[in-house]
Amino acid sequence: MARQINVVRQVSEFIKGLKSSRVEKASSATPSTFQPFNPSTLQPPILIGTAYSYLQEYLPHVAQYAVRNGWTDMVGLGRMVLSYPEMLADATTKGALTPKLICRTFSDCTTAPRNGIISGCYPLDDHYKARPEFQELKAVKKATGA
Numbered sequence: 001m002a003r004q005i006n007v008v009r010q011v012s013e014f015i016k017g018l019k020s021s022r023v024e025k026a027s028s029a030t031p032s033t034f035q036p037f038n039p040s041t042l043q044p045p046i047l048i049g050t051a052y053s054y055l056q057e058y059l060p061h062v063a064q065y066a067v068r069n070g071w072t073d074m075v076g077l078g079r080m081v082l083s084y085p086e087m088l089a090d091a092t093t094k095g096a097l098t099p100k101l102i103c104r105t106f107s108d109c110t111t112a113p114r115n116g117i118i119s120g121c122y123p124l125d126d127h128y129k130a131r132p133e134f135q136e137l138k139a140v141k142k143a144t145g146a
């Protein structure tokens, strides 16, 4: 996951380097079907860092650091939003998290749809725990050794 954070950081630094670099104007005598690249008019992409859910309790701290230092423009959350959608609100307003809601990366939310079962956080969310699909998921995992 550190590699993923670093890749986005390197892309961000590369883009910032492009914005400040000088590009020679292409000669009009050079036949080309391409427009000359001009970084001064380039609208930089918005970068979204990934894999932060793996940080679990440390996610808000690392995400804040990464955004504050320009390593990424924002942090995208996937599975963490299933188990704990209020995580960042809690971190910023309460300064504390609810540990039992933190995604522990068991991957049931992805194993289920890969097997034709509705996605959800079966291990941590009582709504999904009570669904019959949870038993179906358990059977699939047992059969496949997942």
Ligand code: SF4
Pocket (backbone or CB within 6 Å): 079, 080, 082, 083, 102, 103, 104, 105, 106, 107, 108, 109, 110, 120, 121, 122, 123, 124
């Ligand atoms: S099923 Fe597992 S990986 Fe998916 S949100 Fe819940 S705890 Fe996280």
